[in-house]
Amino acid sequence: MKNDADFRARQLELIENNVNAGKEPPWREALKVTAGFAAILAALYIIIGIAVGIYVNAISFKTQKKIESLFAAANPSAEFKGKEYAQAVSALREISAQIAAQNRLPENYAPDIGVVYSRAANAFLTPGGKIYFTTALLDNVKNKEALAFVLAHEIGHYVNRDHLKAMGRGLALSVVKILFSGDSSTGVVSGGTDAIARNSYSRGQEREADAYAQKVCTALYGSADGGIEFFEYMEAKDKLPEFISYLSTHPSTRSRIQKLRNN
Numbered sequence: 680m681k682n683d684a685d686f687r688a689r690q691l692e693l694i695e696n697n698v699n700a701g702k703e704p705p706w707r708e709a710l711k712v713t714a715g716f717a718a719i720l721a722a723l724y725i726i727i728g729i730a731v732g733i734y735v736n737a738i739s740f741k742t743q744k745k746i747e748s749l750f751a752a753a754n755p756s757a758e759f760k761g762k763e764y765a766q767a768v769s770a771l772r773e774i775s776a777q778i779a780a781q782n783r784l785p786e787n788y789a790p791d792i793g794v795v796y797s798r799a800a801n802a803f804l805t806p807g808g809k810i811y812f813t814t815a816l817l818d819n820v821k822n823k824e825a826l827a828f829v830l831a832h833e834i835g836h837y838v839n840r841d842h843l844k845a846m847g848r849g850l851a852l853s854v855v856k857i858l859f860s861g862d863s864s865t866g867v868v869s870g871g872t873d874a875i876a877r878n879s880y881s882r883g884q885e886r887e888a889d890a891y892a893q894k895v896c897t898a899l900y901g902s903a904d905g906g907i908e909f910f911e912y913m914e915a916k917d918k919l920p921e922f923i924s925y926l927s928t929h930p931s932t933r934s935r936i937q938k939l940r941n942n
């Protein structure tokens with residue numbers, strides 16, 4: 680019987696050794712699979728982002744308008760419908776007509792301008808090509824040249840198709856998120872819109888938009904001092920929590936003022 684017991688013990692030992700032979704603890708295996716999967720998703724995100732960038736740069740203005748029309752209805756829910764800002768909007772429309780007269784816009788493009796309720800002074804461009812000013816910005820920044828700089832900056836993003844590139848990146852992120860979680864409830868379109876809402880432009884894109892605004896404002900007013908006034912206002916408000924997100928996605932306000940002064 681002793682031999683029998685020995686035999687069984689040896690068998691068990693062999694089975695155990697066999698199970699563990701060349702194997703790592705299960706958590707390590709799981710970690711490797713997850714890391715591999717994450718690496719594939721990250722690569723996919725980068726590839727889709729690059730492909731969208733190349734595509735967006737290559738399309739005609741007509742195709743651009745077609746893509747924008749798909750998103751025309753996706754306007755911010757906090758859109759301000761009242762008449763209180765009608766005068767400010769018509770002044771901005773007038774400035775945009777002056778910019779169009781400089782031939783610095785795609786042919787037949789007249790930016791649609793809207794107002795959105797927000798306590799953060801900001802302006803942004805939607806995937807549909809509409810430019811929004813927040814109520815806080817219109818309440819606090821009254822100087823026409825400062826508002827012209829902000830408008831021209833957003834038009835600069837439009838001319839460089841940054842809104843479509845950001846949307847493409849948002850789209851890539853949505854695809855990756857859906858693949859990762861298997862949950863498609865967020866939707867691809869809302870991912871693109873979210874990217875815009877987060878103001879997710881790169882510093883390079885911001886610099887380009889500033890440079891465009893500087894050219895436009897210098898042609899209109901002889902200088903881009905309006906931009907300096909706007910940034911100084913933003914800098915003074917810098918410590919308020921609602922401005923942190925705006926400033927963190929933009930080049931430092933100081934460096935932007937410096938750039939406008941140097942030119």
Ligand SMILES: [Zn+2]
Pocket residue numbers: 832836880885888
């Ligand atoms: Zn910008």
